[in-house]
Amino acid sequence: MEENNYLVQLIEQYGLGWSWWTGVNDIRTESHYVYADGTPLLFINWRQYPHEPSDADHEDCAMTTKDLFWNDVRCSNTLNFICEYDN
Known part of the structure; x- marks a missing residue:
């Protein structure tokens, strides 16, 4: 949640x-979401209405929405992204 709130501040500031990629997907195993590097999720923020993730039309990647909840979409969509790196 702390990281999500930090990103909210950056986006607003x-x-x-x-519309941002979260790095979350279920490409390897349907309905088993992990980060792009395979790390399991310790935090989820799926939109509750309508129910997400819906996997409608092969939606395997997660993005943020205007209210900063997650929505699953097709991985071929073109969206912004934020990279995390270690110094």
């Missing part, structure tokens, strides 16, 4: 828009 710099006017970065609202």
